[in-house]
Amino acid sequence: MTIREEKPVIAALVGLGWWGRKMATLVNAGGSGMHFVHGVDPNPEAAGFAAEMGLRYSTDMADALEDPAVEAVVLATPHSLHREQIARAVGAGKHVFCEKPLDLTKAGAEASVALCREAGLVLGMGHERRFETPIASILEAASSGKLGRLLQIEANFSHDKFLALDPSNWRLRAEQAPAGGMTATGIHLTDLAVKLMGPAKDVRVVCENLASSIPQGDTMSAHVRFSGGGTAYISATLATPFISRFAVFGTEGWIDVRDKAHVEAPDGWVVTEGWKNKPITVRELPPAEPVRDNLKAFAAAVRGDADYPISGTDLINNIALLEAIVRSANTGLLEPI
Template identity: 85%
Template sequence: MTIREEKPVIAALVGLGWWGRKMASLVNAGGAKMHFVRGVDPNPDAATFAAEMGLQYSQDIAEALADPTIEAIVLATPHSLHRDQIARVVAARKHVFCEKPLDLTKAGAQASVDLCRDAGLVLGMGHERRFEPPIAAVLEAAQSHKLGRLLQIEANFSHDKFLVLDPSNWRLKADQAPAGGMTATGIHLTDLSVKLMGPAADVRVVCENLASSIPQGDTMSAHIRFAGGGTAYISATLATPFISRFAVFGTDGWIEVRDKAHVEAPDGWVVTEGWKNQPITVRELPPAEPVRDNLRAFAKAIRGEAGYPITGEDMINNIALLEAIVRSAKSGTLEQV
């Protein structure tokens, strides 16, 4: 009988910006089966936050990679850095959790997934939407065929948080965050869509700049067809107050999930369901912390307690779709995935 280790995973957090601080605060509060001991950020101003969290601070990832006590690296860094950073983490024989998107190309995603798989290391992904209780219930209803044959997905994840960012912020660089809000929010919706419907076949995108000076556009919608049949409509806007809605329709029923607040500060969900020969129901669910729960799933996979639920195939299929969405946002035409 194998005795599993119960100690938390010792980790370093690379990137102490907005989202890195969210993760650090959650892990610091407990319940993630993980303990951050080091914070890394090239901006020296981050040293103050690191000290508040009780973290050793460094400006370069090299010190974290050289530390033999650190088992895992959590990357909350710009997308353009992910591939090189993952390769360096794997070379240091450490597990890696990467914020979304994994990459901007299918080839890059494939390379990172293969590196981790071949090295026997866990690769985690910042798709916390899967860990929201009502979304997890949607995935289960689909897997158990309770929804019947899946037909269509309608989803919107939008906000106006970026309108106040300094123009120099990497999130406002069209080459690093292309296609409107796609890499900020839409990537979560496509992750859920390919998980439910399988690999995408093609996509047509409209991406416009209607209400801001955001270089990559502020209003994006994508119509996706899947190789196995079915469609999805995805919208990710950067110039409207927060909304997050995910709805899936099947032959035996449909479920719509609406977030009451951004996942940065969860406030619960409103779930509306319609089932064949039954009245439509509406219920509210209390808040949860899916960001923490995703990190906990990553830690449990490292300890061998459970497989990590987001597979390498899922990651690659999602980035393949993202790459086609970016092409279609530029061309305005139907693009093959």
Template identity: 65%
Template sequence: MQQKNQGPVHIAAIGLGWWGRKIVAALDGEEATVKVVCGVDPDPSAAVFCEGRFPMLESYEAALARDDVEAVVLATPHALHEKQIELAVDAGKHVFCEKPLAMTKKGAERAVRLCRDAGLVLGMGHERRFEPPVADMLVAAQEGRLGRIVQVEANFSHDKFLSLAASNWRLNAEQAPAAGMTATGIHLTDLAVRLMGPARDVRVACENLASEFPQGDTLSAHIRFENGGTAYVSASLATPFVSRFAVFGTKGWMDIRDKAHVESPSGWVVTSSSAGQAITVSEVGPAEPVRDNLVAFARAIRGQSYAITGEEMIDNIALLEAIIRAARTGQVETVA
């Protein structure tokens, strides 16, 4: 498909539930860079949401057929992603996919390969990378200011799903297995893989302690990496919101805590120290990482680089696949 060389990237919002509507709202005021031109969702309430914003189409295929759609943003159930990405590539559309990209390493490899071979940009809904203190942490690690990274400790939990109807796909053990892993924990493993490289193996405890969720409500994973080092990641669907990501290196460490869920971000508290220096505590003001990730995706379509590589996407899904397997077996599982 012939691409525009300038102007805003026109996108179709596919899936306008809780998170799809958050994405649309986050893009308000960004029309100079990225503009939503249509939406698709089977829920009649989505048409009310779209009214006055953009037209609501009857199907995904109808969105793909529009000449003014350059890219699709998939905020859809996990099991649909692989086929939807294939259809988008066939139509010559760039793809921004909410996490997880796929449920297996094989599926992730195919999605990355399809987009790459077609010369299309593949973006991922890992907005944690675009939180200002997290972005600073990643730069500090890349530049060697933290020294050799030896360990990660992280928790991302909330109780937002306790009010969902039992029929909601997010509470389907096949669609969203391993407690909060596909909802929240996958963001933490994305950052851990970015910092420490491909994982080697993982052991998981997944329990149902405070709900009737069929996939369990509380998970912890202990991960070892091919290049050495470990990560401890936890994700619960039964506690009030908490989000913490801490990285420890031989020259310094950083501990980043969100003040509120990324749905309505209100800033971060950062505790850190370098070798021989006192521990410091600072606050970072509010930002909108969901918007910033989508803007970065649009800019990548216009020729700039995108922060998340295809190899990192694949490595993260390989780890997710092993975590899901380990949650069922209770054994140490090798990452493919």
């Protein structure tokens, strides 16, 4: 029997900073179903990295969009650029994979989702947490009913990596990355929360600057209520050593997942579970590479082999919650979604 070998999706990578380099290195290693041919970054210092990866380098995204061989564009760029860049990519007939968050407003998210849908193009999203082995198991346990009625989520994704950044870095600009660590890490937690619990109803946030001069604040916590009932507590701090924990509680059981290391260099997970009338169990899972697996799912969707698992509705619900979190971080009030 002859096994058909799928042609990799030919793509351009826009943004060759910290995370763009992570993705380029993964794709270059194989197994993602993608192949980068262009590297785009306005900083000429990125040309050296592009050469190392075997990419044609440009400071202008237009060069990649004009290449008929390029099927998709991967955006590892500041959030404020996403809407315009997605529109340009769609105008050129390219599929889009965008790093999180998709936008800072619900209206912007709706516009980008609609553009891609109406053009028949795949919109992928850098929510790699969904592809982590134990998180995928949580999503399955919830959808199958194994967890029973979902009641509450507790989640924390915090680190102190940004304390070493140059103050001019866009990640330290309150207008680019508001509400503490929300756009850096918390957005992953809200993505999982709305996937599990549905659209949010309202949110109250405390965002303070307790240990740094980070303009958007370094300590953020949000309490979310959902339209269908249930709550989530989400923390995204920028001044504490790395921690990533996601726990969901249902009437039939609960699952607590803790990462051993940041996703940039995965080292596996510790999973604690408690099920009705059963003893609590603790197990360790080996490392996986969810960033690669997300890109692989995107490539499969581009090829028409499978639907991309993060829906446009999920994307819009997440950004609607993010927008309310940013408002509440500024007002301290209970903000409706």
